[in-house]
Amino acid sequence: MTWEEVDAAVARGAGIILVAAATEQHGPHLPLGTDSIIGTELALEVARGLDLVVAPTLTYGYRSRPLSGGGQRFPGTTSVRATTLIAVVSDILREFERHGFRKIVLLAHHMENQHLLYEAAFEVVGPTATNETRVMIIECPYPPGPLIEDEPTVRPPAVGLDHASVLETSLMLHLRPELVHEDRFVDDPMITDPGYDLLPIPDGFTAASGVLSGSRGASEQIGERAFDAAVQHVRAMIASEFFANSD
Numbered sequence: 503m504t505w506e507e508v509d510a511a512v513a514r515g516a517g518i519i520l521v522a523a524a525t526e527q528h529g530p531h532l533p534l535g536t537d538s539i540i541g542t543e544l545a546l547e548v549a550r551g552l553d554l555v556v557a558p559t560l561t562y563g564y565r566s567r568p569l570s571g572g573g574q575r576f577p578g579t580t581s582v583r584a585t586t587l588i589a590v591v592s593d594i595l596r597e598f599e600r601h602g603f604r605k606i607v608l609l610a611h612h613m614e615n616q617h618l619l620y621e622a623a624f625e626v627v628g629p630t631a632t633n634e635t636r637v638m639i640i641e642c643p644y645p646p647g648p649l650i651e652d653e654p655t656v657r658p659p660a661v662g663l664d665h666a667s668v669l670e671t672s673l674m675l676h677l678r679p680e681l682v683h684e685d686r687f688v689d690d691p692m693i694t695d696p697g698y699d700l701l702p703i704p705d706g707f708t709a710a711s712g713v714l715s716g717s718r719g720a721s722e723q724i725g726e727r728a729f730d731a732a733v734q735h736v737r738a739m740i741a742s743e744f745f746a747n748s749d
């Protein structure tokens with residue numbers, strides 16, 4: 503978009519969505535940009551049904567955790583500390599406000615970012631704020647419960663231990679098949695969550711492959727249905743909060 507197009511969007515009361523994703527290992531078969539690619543595609547599709555500007559995705563996120571993303575031991579996983587993420591997101595929010603956006607959506611597409619987006623928004627639009635800016639924080643784009651009724655094994659990543667597994671692999675097969683190495687699928691059993699974290703990260707604490715519960719069984723069909731389910735879910739939330747009186 504050009505600056506004049508942004509100005510026109512603000513003038514007609516459009517909202518804006520920022521995806522906070524990551525650069526993180528996703529096993530031997532998916533690219534480091536998986537969270538960013540899926541999150542961006544999701545936002546673009548959600549926006550098609552709403553008057554919503556899609557801001558450039560934040561492609562660096564908070565530290566990968568061993569039990570949700572494999573942790574910071576993998577080459578390529580490039581993360582920022584919590585205070586950096588909060589600072590960057592709150593700076594961006596202030597810029598959105600300066601442009602005139604009053605309906606702002608923050609969408610986490612990397613589990614570890616979740617509470618930090620809330621913190622960034624709180625810094626900018628705390629409970630005592632007097633301006634009319636509203637920030638909606640969506641911490642998981644996937645609806646609760648089974649994502650696809652007849653595919654109960656397809657779990658949202660927010661459940662944990664599903665990193666680079668059936669759901670994300672299927673979504674990538676649907677969105678960017680040319681980036682998926684099907685010959686490198688991993689059949690590891692789901693790792694066991696001991697109920698605690700340990701630092702330094704011990705050997706064997708997370709899957710050596712980076713895939714936390716296996717990627718076999720992933721398919722383009724599952725990816726298409728999961729993507730549609732997520733789009734409907736996110737669009738419905740934003741519509742009900744920000745566009746209740748329009749279509």
Ligand SMILES: [Zn+2]
Pocket residue numbers: 528536537659665666670
């Ligand atoms: Zn991911």
